Amino acid sequence: MTYRNITLAHDGRTARVTLARPDKLNPLDWSTVKELKAAVAEIEAASGVDFVILTGEGRSFSAGGDLDGYIRLYADPPAFQAFLDDFYDMLTGIEKARAIWIAAVNGVCVAGGIELLLACDMAIAAESAKIGDGHLNFGQLPGAGGSQRLPRAIGLLRAKHLMLTGELLDARTSEAWGLVTRVVPDAALLDAAAEWVAGMAGKSAVGLAGAKRLANMTLDTPYEEGLREEIAFVHRYATTEPDATEGLIAFKEKRAPRFGTPRKD
Structure with missing residues (x-):
């Protein structure tokens, strides 16, 4: 345009x-x-x-x-x-x-x-x-x-x-x-x-977008429902997004995370 x-x-x-x-x-x-x-x-x-x-x-x-x-x-x-x-x-x-x-x-x-x-x-x-x-x-x-x-x-x-x-x-x-x-x-x-x-x-782009989405849920989601939605969202993120595991490994190895790399498994 x-x-x-x-x-x-x-x-x-x-x-x-x-x-x-x-x-x-x-x-x-x-x-x-x-x-x-x-x-x-x-x-x-x-x-x-x-x-x-x-x-x-x-x-x-x-x-x-x-x-x-x-x-x-x-x-x-x-x-x-x-x-x-x-x-x-x-x-x-x-x-x-x-x-x-x-x-x-x-x-x-x-x-x-x-x-x-x-x-x-x-x-x-x-x-x-x-x-x-x-x-x-x-x-x-x-x-x-x-x-x-x-x-x-x-x-x-x-x-x-x-x-x-x-x-x-x-x-x-x-x-x-x-x-x-x-x-x-x-x-x-x-x-x-x-x-x-x-x-x-330097943060995970997927994580940033996820944090934005979770925060915005408070605008139109009842409290208890929001808590359940957070659990479901974080479960998906932690078990499917490589950045979640990479962040923990980087902390353990005392180095900067390399976000955006594919999951090896």
Whole structure:
């Protein structure tokens, strides 16, 4: 696919997706959502891509939707439904992807921007970042999972505070509230995200994807059922994936694991 509103670059096991309409603060209009949806599929289909760094060009991660586009979509209910479905597919695609998605939040991250952040597995922010919901500031409601993911991420009271007040949090408060887990100087943002990737790169890619899947089960699985699912999943992993045995042997032999090698038996 030819991308116009985003860029997609590959560097070994890492892909970088950049929202690339800085003049409009990287809006999540329908064409951009479709491009992101296609990028998610392309990355999942790519061999050996285990990490994705998602960021925005310029002074914004994403300021949310395209207002003129929404006005047109509101006048065409079937089209608006199709847009919401594409947005859902794109965000759940990130959430369920095998690859680990890292949101590197620069500048403004609001409305659809925070919904995009919340679908990612990890998040790091530049000191200049401003993060919030903001929908109700202009009479809107979150329609891309924000009302469901935000309370799960930071708790119900804090989520309702952001949704009802429209307040934008600075980077340090966002970190304290659990929207991001690290704040770095603006110029160090992408390097810091790359450091996270480097720290995970020595781990089993199959194990990383499995850990992501197990953690995400808590979003929609009752506690007891989740415990049983964990047992079943770990049993399959330990008895069928060579990386599980290789990790134990490497620890015993006091050497670095060589993950990704076929099982000899």
